[in-house]
Amino acid sequence: MKAELELIFEAILDGNMPGCTSGVQAALDAGISAPDILQIALIPAMDEVGKLFEEEEFFVPEMLVAARAMQAGLSMLKPLLVDSDVKPAGRVALGTVSGDLHDIGKNLVGMMLEGAGFEIVDLGTNVAPDRFIAAINDQNVQLVAMSALLTTTMPGMKKTVDAIAAAGLRDQVKIMVGGAPVNAEYAAEIGADGYAPDASQAASLARRLAP
Amino acid sequence: MDIAGVADFDKSMARIDAWYQSQILDRPPVRFMAHNAFLQQASEDISQLSSADRRAWWFDVETQVGLFAKSVEGRRFYGETFPVFFPNLGPEVYAAFYGAELVFGEVTSWSVPLIGDWQDMDRLAFDRNNIYFRKLEELTKCALERSQGRFMVGYTDLHPGIDCAAAWRDPQQLCLDLFDAPEQVKRLTQIAIDDFVEIYDHFDAMLKASGQLSVSWMGLPSRGKMHIPSADFSSLISPDFFKEFVLPVHRQELGGMTHNVYHVDGKGVARHMDDIIGLGDVHAVQWVQGVGDDQPIMQWLPLIKGLQQQGMPVIVDLNKKELPQFIEAMSPEGIFLWVAADDEEEEQRLLKLVEGWR
Numbered sequence: 001m002k003a004e005l006e007l008i009f010e011a012i013l014d015g016n017m018p019g020c021t022s023g024v025q026a027a028l029d030a031g032i033s034a035p036d037i038l039q040i041a042l043i044p045a046m047d048e049v050g051k052l053f054e055e056e057e058f059f060v061p062e063m064l065v066a067a068r069a070m071q072a073g074l075s076m077l078k079p080l081l082v083d084s085d086v087k088p089a090g091r092v093a094l095g096t097v098s099g100d101l102h103d104i105g106k107n108l109v110g111m112m113l114e115g116a117g118f119e120i121v122d123l124g125t126n127v128a129p130d131r132f133i134a135a136i137n138d139q140n141v142q143l144v145a146m147s148a149l150l151t152t153t154m155p156g157m158k159k160t161v162d163a164i165a166a167a168g169l170r171d172q173v174k175i176m177v178g179g180a181p182v183n184a185e186y187a188a189e190i191g192a193d194g195y196a197p198d199a200s201q202a203a204s205l206a207r208r209l210a211p
Numbered sequence: 212m213d214i215a216g217v218a219d220f221d222k223s224m225a226r227i228d229a230w231y232q233s234q235i236l237d238r239p240p241v242r243f244m245a246h247n248a249f250l251q252q253a254s255e256d257i258s259q260l261s262s263a264d265r266r267a268w269w270f271d272v273e274t275q276v277g278l279f280a281k282s283v284e285g286r287r288f289y290g291e292t293f294p295v296f297f298p299n300l301g302p303e304v305y306a307a308f309y310g311a312e313l314v315f316g317e318v319t320s321w322s323v324p325l326i327g328d329w330q331d332m333d334r335l336a337f338d339r340n341n342i343y344f345r346k347l348e349e350l351t352k353c354a355l356e357r358s359q360g361r362f363m364v365g366y367t368d369l370h371p372g373i374d375c376a377a378a379w380r381d382p383q384q385l386c387l388d389l390f391d392a393p394e395q396v397k398r399l400t401q402i403a404i405d406d407f408v409e410i411y412d413h414f415d416a417m418l419k420a421s422g423q424l425s426v427s428w429m430g431l432p433s434r435g436k437m438h439i440p441s442a443d444f445s446s447l448i449s450p451d452f453f454k455e456f457v458l459p460v461h462r463q464e465l466g467g468m469t470h471n472v473y474h475v476d477g478k479g480v481a482r483h484m485d486d487i488i489g490l491g492d493v494h495a496v497q498w499v500q501g502v503g504d505d506q507p508i509m510q511w512l513p514l515i516k517g518l519q520q521q522g523m524p525v526i527v528d529l530n531k532k533e534l535p536q537f538i539e540a541m542s543p544e545g546i547f548l549w550v551a552a553d554d555e556e557e558e559q560r561l562l563k564l565v566e567g568w569r
């Protein structure tokens with residue numbers, strides 16, 4: 001890896017936002033293309049962050065500061081990426097289901113997906129089925145990602161899957177679910193396409209599910 | 212103490228006292244109750260109420276005490292299960308004593324963060340005239356008046372320290388603050404513990420003046436001072452951050468209590484178990500296994516056995532279907548069982564099972 005990219009990679013792991021943005025600037029100045037910076041530094045750095053999280057080397061705060069640094073770098077690259085022929089890995093509608101206000105896990109999933117090259121349509125918390133459906137209709141998403149942290153709000157996932165089917169949109173999207181009380185069995189039971197136990201595996205899952 | 216529906220309170224209490232010492236009187240103590248039962252237990256349907264009416268419902272002292280009194284009337288309580296009314300305005304009421312607003316749902320409440328800027332910390336002050344503090348006093352008084360011989364009265368669910376700081380600041384923001392502004396976080400958590408002893412003692416004195424024991428939402432009485440320390444926020448952070456930001460506050464919180472029963476809410480908190488026990492003032496642990504892939508209980512036997520080996524009494528909350536298997540695999544030392552049963556007959560049957568546990 002080129003020295004400039006190495007610095008960006010390290011800055012992200014350290015959660016060093018100014019380090020990441022100045023690194024991105026230095027890389028651009030050195031003539032490295034925006035797609036290369038994304039593919040060789042940003043995305044691998046977030047993969048590494050995810051790995052460290054799975055291994056319990058990193059916890060939520062470490063992940064949040066790393067993702068914040070990555071996002072600052074990414075926002076510098078975005079205008080340049082539009083002009084290049086890099087296509088996003090996919091577009092994901094992401095939200096915490098009806099009645100549920102927990103969003104730390106959902107946000108981490110969003111950050112890891114973004115780090116993996118996806119575009120995120122963040123619907124926020126307390127998202128009713130019709131808002132997921134509106135996102136499928138209006139925002140051209142290929143993936144729907146739902147989070148729930150309460151046993152009492154989990155049924156909102158099934159309602160959403162059913163509502164998407166009833167709206168005739170089930171073939172257009174893949175649906176993934178997660179959150180502490182959710183497991184693979186439940187995902188299968190409600191007819192979702194996939195489950196992941198943490199944000200890093202959510203990114204690999206999205207890569208597998210994306211068209 | 213005589214309580215309607217409790218066959219032999221003193222005997223049950225003796226079992227609990229033995230358990231606090233990691234000893235067994237005749238069998239390990241058992242409490243019949245589902246964890247988070249409060250989630251299903253809204254005793255009146257308030258789902259259609261406006262948010263203002265819902266708040267009024269929570270604040271309606273007569274209704275709250277009345278509903279509770281009705282729910283225990285004519286019931287029999289088996290094992291170490293006691294009817295305990297604890298005044299409840301949700302787990303973040305401690306944060307509300309300092310000016311945070313609570314939003315009321317059907318079965319719980321949560322607070323609205325109020326520290327946007329660090330300067331906002333200057334406005335945080337504990338006020339005995341605070342509306343939530345006053346309401347808890349009212350609930351306690353009313354319950355005490357009506358409790359005689361019918362039920363016990365406890366104190367509310369108090370979460371000072373890091374959880375209170377998270378409520379004031381917002382949990383995700385506080386995660387970032389640990390890196391961005393560690394000194395401010397320490398100041399904030401210090402504010403969140405400064406008045407704890409005074410607040411605890413205030414309610415403790417009200418209860419003791421009426422001859423109550425020390426008891427709260429766990430329904431686990433103590434003749435001294437019983438407290439339930441916890442730090443759910445710690446499920447989000449590393450052991451290093453736990454040592455730096457949580458332990459110093461716990462030290463101030465735990466001293467002076469007779470029985471600290473630490474609420475270990477899932478594997479994220481269990482990561483800090485060594486530090487928690489290392490505090491020295493923790494007298495027992497309540498293990499909460501979680502849901503989804505964190506059930507069944509059998510996967511946690513190493514953790515529970517580890518506690519047992521250290522002589523740390525532990526509350527284990529399990530499904531009645533798991534009970535025979537659990538009893539088979541474990542020795543009873545230091546175990547306090549919480550089990551949800553469907554009816555009184557089943558409770559008696561489960562109790563028989565525990566009586567034979569060696």
Ligand code: B12
Nearest residue numbers: 100101102103104105147150151177178179180198199202
């Ligand atoms: C922080 C917290 C809160 C904060 C939330 C702040 C916020 N902005 O999110 C506040 C204080 C507001 C809160 C409120 C409540 N909470 Co709360 N809360 C927690 C706590 C401590 C941590 C949750 C968390 O953020 N974990 C960290 C994240 C990173 O983990 P995660 O969400 O599981 O996400 C990971 C994976 O699951 C996965 N994932 C998540 N989403 C998705 C989605 C997809 C598609 C995929 C693939 C993967 C995936 O990836 C993530 C990262 O690895 C837990 C306790 C615990 N130990 O879990 C309780 C907990 C979840 N809360 C609980 C309860 C009961 C409540 C309240 C009802 C009561 C109360 N007053 O506390 C209210 C409900 C409000 C509402 N209507 O939603 C209970 C739920 C019990 C149950 N059986 O349902 C818990 C378990 C605590 C407990 N044991 O009682 N809570």
